[in-house]
Amino acid sequence: MTNNPNSIETPNEKKISRRDVLKTAGVGGVGVLLGASGFGGLLSMTESKAVTKESAEIVSFYGKHQSGITTKAQNHIYFVSLDVTTSKKEDLIKLFKDWTKASALMTEGKTVGELSSNEFLPPKDTGEAAGLSPSNLTITFGVGPSLFVKNNQDRFRLKQKQPKELVDLPKFPLDALEEEWTGGDLCIQACADDLQVAFHAIRNLIRIARGKAILRWAQTGFQRSKQADTKNETPRNLFGFKDGTINPDVNSEKEMNEIVWVQPGDGPNWLVNGSYLVVRRIQMFIEVWDRTLLKEQENTFGRHRVSGAPLGQKNEFDKPDFNHKDENGQVFIPADSHFRLSRGDGTQKILRRGFSYSDGMDVKTGALDAGLLFVGFQRTPSRQFIPIQTRLSNMDKLNEYISHRGSAIFACLPGTKQGGFIGETLFN
Amino acid sequence: MKLLKVSGVLILSSSLLFGCSNTDNNSTAEKAKETKDKSAEAFKGVTDDYRQYAIGEIEEFVKATETFTTAVKSGDIEKAKELYGTSRMHYERAEPIAEVFGDLDPKIDAREGDVPEAEWTGYHRIEKGLWVENTTKGYEQYADQLMKDVNLLRAKVDTVDVTPELLITGAVDLLNEVSTSKVTGEEDRYSHTDLYDFAANVEGAEKIYQLLNPVLTKKDAALSKDIQSKFDNVYNLLNKHKKDTGYKSYTDLSQAEVKELSQAIDALAEPLSQIGIVTEAS
Numbered sequence: 001m002t003n004n005p006n007s008i009e010t011p012n013e014k015k016i017s018r019r020d021v022l023k024t025a026g027v028g029g030v031g032v033l034l035g036a037s038g039f040g041g042l043l044s045m046t047e048s049k050a051v052t053k054e055s056a057e058i059v060s061f062y063g064k065h066q067s068g069i070t071t072k073a074q075n076h077i078y079f080v081s082l083d084v085t086t087s088k089k090e091d092l093i094k095l096f097k098d099w100t101k102a103s104a105l106m107t108e109g110k111t112v113g114e115l116s117s118n119e120f121l122p123p124k125d126t127g128e129a130a131g132l133s134p135s136n137l138t139i140t141f142g143v144g145p146s147l148f149v150k151n152n153q154d155r156f157r158l159k160q161k162q163p164k165e166l167v168d169l170p171k172f173p174l175d176a177l178e179e180e181w182t183g184g185d186l187c188i189q190a191c192a193d194d195l196q197v198a199f200h201a202i203r204n205l206i207r208i209a210r211g212k213a214i215l216r217w218a219q220t221g222f223q224r225s226k227q228a229d230t231k232n233e234t235p236r237n238l239f240g241f242k243d244g245t246i247n248p249d250v251n252s253e254k255e256m257n258e259i260v261w262v263q264p265g266d267g268p269n270w271l272v273n274g275s276y277l278v279v280r281r282i283q284m285f286i287e288v289w290d291r292t293l294l295k296e297q298e299n300t301f302g303r304h305r306v307s308g309a310p311l312g313q314k315n316e317f318d319k320p321d322f323n324h325k326d327e328n329g330q331v332f333i334p335a336d337s338h339f340r341l342s343r344g345d346g347t348q349k350i351l352r353r354g355f356s357y358s359d360g361m362d363v364k365t366g367a368l369d370a371g372l373l374f375v376g377f378q379r380t381p382s383r384q385f386i387p388i389q390t391r392l393s394n395m396d397k398l399n400e401y402i403s404h405r406g407s408a409i410f411a412c413l414p415g416t417k418q419g420g421f422i423g424e425t426l427f428n
Numbered sequence: 429m430k431l432l433k434v435s436g437v438l439i440l441s442s443s444l445l446f447g448c449s450n451t452d453n454n455s456t457a458e459k460a461k462e463t464k465d466k467s468a469e470a471f472k473g474v475t476d477d478y479r480q481y482a483i484g485e486i487e488e489f490v491k492a493t494e495t496f497t498t499a500v501k502s503g504d505i506e507k508a509k510e511l512y513g514t515s516r517m518h519y520e521r522a523e524p525i526a527e528v529f530g531d532l533d534p535k536i537d538a539r540e541g542d543v544p545e546a547e548w549t550g551y552h553r554i555e556k557g558l559w560v561e562n563t564t565k566g567y568e569q570y571a572d573q574l575m576k577d578v579n580l581l582r583a584k585v586d587t588v589d590v591t592p593e594l595l596i597t598g599a600v601d602l603l604n605e606v607s608t609s610k611v612t613g614e615e616d617r618y619s620h621t622d623l624y625d626f627a628a629n630v631e632g633a634e635k636i637y638q639l640l641n642p643v644l645t646k647k648d649a650a651l652s653k654d655i656q657s658k659f660d661n662v663y664n665l666l667n668k669h670k671k672d673t674g675y676k677s678y679t680d681l682s683q684a685e686v687k688e689l690s691q692a693i694d695a696l697a698e699p700l701s702q703i704g705i706v707t708e709a710s
Contacts, residue, residue, distance in 0.1 A: 118707065211658060
């Protein structure tokens with residue numbers, strides 16, 4: 001992210017996806033390609049400050065870890081939970097192999113198959129992403145506790161491999177979970193800077209799964225787009241507050257290994273370099289919040305709304321002082337504020353990667369159906385999400401304005417190399 | 429009932445042909461035509477068999493409609509209700525053929541709102557009388573009209589050109605009918621006999637699969653096996669909803685059961701949509 005004119009990275013290739021490169025090369029050879037790239041660079045020099053490495057808008061699918069976890073959050077998420085319907089382990093393995101291949105192609109902006117010349121067949125790729133930028137698409141796969149044991153059945157002879165940490169989350173006080181938004185054998189998280197690209201990914205993966213797995217629930221979400229937030233500030237949630245100020249540094253390998261990635265010795269080896277994903281569909285009572293006084297709103301979060309600074313302080317990233325008292329002897333940051341409770345003593349951290357959702361209108365009440373699709377990654381849920389959420393569900397002032405409607409936990413598999421497949425460490 | 433069926437298919441296939449923008453349009457079109465001609469010959473036996481099957485179903489449909497309309501006209505409401513679901517099954521099985529007649533299909537099978545009120549006739553019109561108004565009175569004329577239209581259908585069916593394409597698209601179309609109107613309970617919205625139509629559509633699709641199966645097995649035995657197992661799965665689910673000699677009312681299905689049926693149809697229709705590989709040279 002530098003503005004160094006000597007940077008070795010090609011300046012601004014953002015309008016030239018890999019597909020375009022291939023196409024151009026096919027048509028006119030390298031000369032045309034270089035010409036195009038140089039031209040684009042010149043034209044958009046002024047507008048492209050921070051665009052360097054990500055400018056091809058391709059996030060590599062392959063790697064030690066799956067992408068979409070420490071990847072900078074894209075503008076959109078399309079999250080689905082699936083139930084496996086086949087009872088055959090080989091079907092499941094084939095599914096992950098096919099998914100891996102298709103995902104690698106789609107993240108590069110390619111179609112999942114060539115258009116057949118047989119007009120009596122439906123096209124392999126569904127087509128709506130044709131010509132679109134890869135849009136930093138990432139596709140992340142996870143397995144839920146019920147893949148291992150469901151109704152006391154060791155369905156795929158995987159029971160012995162089930163990690164102790166991969167169990168249904170405990171019921172937290174005030175949980176109002178609905179069956180149709182809860183659980184799942186598998187999950188796919190597709191994130192992209194374009195919703196149509198994310199939709200295309202999910203749609204094609206579900207299609208590939210037909211006959212082997214079915215949709216259990218699905219939720220899209222958004223953050224303010226990069227175009228709208230040129231200063232790259234901390235995103236705001238739908239209550240208008242900055243959300244994600246304190247998030248571990250994804251560029252620090254050490255921090256990620258401590259907080260996010262499962263390490264050797266943590267549990268079964270198949271999950272090393274993977275991570276636990278907790279997802280919660282949290283409804284926000286938008287109308288109720290909107291008539292809440294500013295002071296109350298700020299006390300609820302423990303931060304100033306405009307700056308995001310801890311109450312009683314000036315700047316968003318100021319170190320919070322929980323003992324700081326006003327002239328009446330009251331602490332600035334209430335003990336039951338969301339900020340204070342989430343933080344606890346500061347030792348329990350998770351990598352949050354949440355998105356807002358808006359599902360139109362709640363037909364029962366006529367209110368907006370909107371909220372937060374909380375997505376958090378961690379190495380050990382029992383020492384991270386669970387204690388944090390226990391504190392929040394017991395005391396958080398924010399509970400008056402939200403309701404947890406959906407919940408699931410998945411083990412996100414480690415990444416794979418070209419030629420391998422996601423899930424190979426689990427199934428082999 | 430699909431009013432725009434025929435033109436819809438035409439538009440789709442032409443956009444498929446010309447949609448492959450980077451390849452040579454002409455050669456693709458020519459190739460496709462070649463495939464078509466060749467397959468028409470190769471599938472002569474299969475298309476003849478299908479024609480026989482469809483005509484057989486339409487003949488049964490004529491008989492069943494006779495009994496049904498007689499019951500309506502004689503004011504035997506209970507009998508008419510009893511016959512409604514089963515009579516329609518013959519039509520639903522042979523739908524790829526029955527639907528070819530764009531003028532007759534709406535007359536026989538239009539649902540309320542599909543056509544202007546004044547033109548609305550056929551099974552569903554009488555259905556509304558039987559279940560909503562709980563009467564046959566005033567429906568005698570609809571019974572007569574229906575019988576006429578069904579007889580005309582029988583006469584016209586002999587003229588249908590049964591092509592391999594009709595079979596290939598017909599099999600999946602039958603299941604699409606299930607997905608879009610039967611599994612949602614919209615087809616028989618007054619009688620709630622949707623599961624009869626559901627089962628009949630699936631049986632009609634299976635017949636086509638069976639006829640094409642010898643060729644399919646040679647091309648891709650695994651695909652054929654997969655399709656068969658998905659048909660079995662759908663029948664297993666349907667069997668859970670049998671009642672007496674027929675099926676449960678749609679309204680007796682839970683939301684979860686509806687979803688289960690719907691997803692089972694998707695799981696079947698996806699591999700079935702690959703059945704067009706039978707047209708490829710081995």
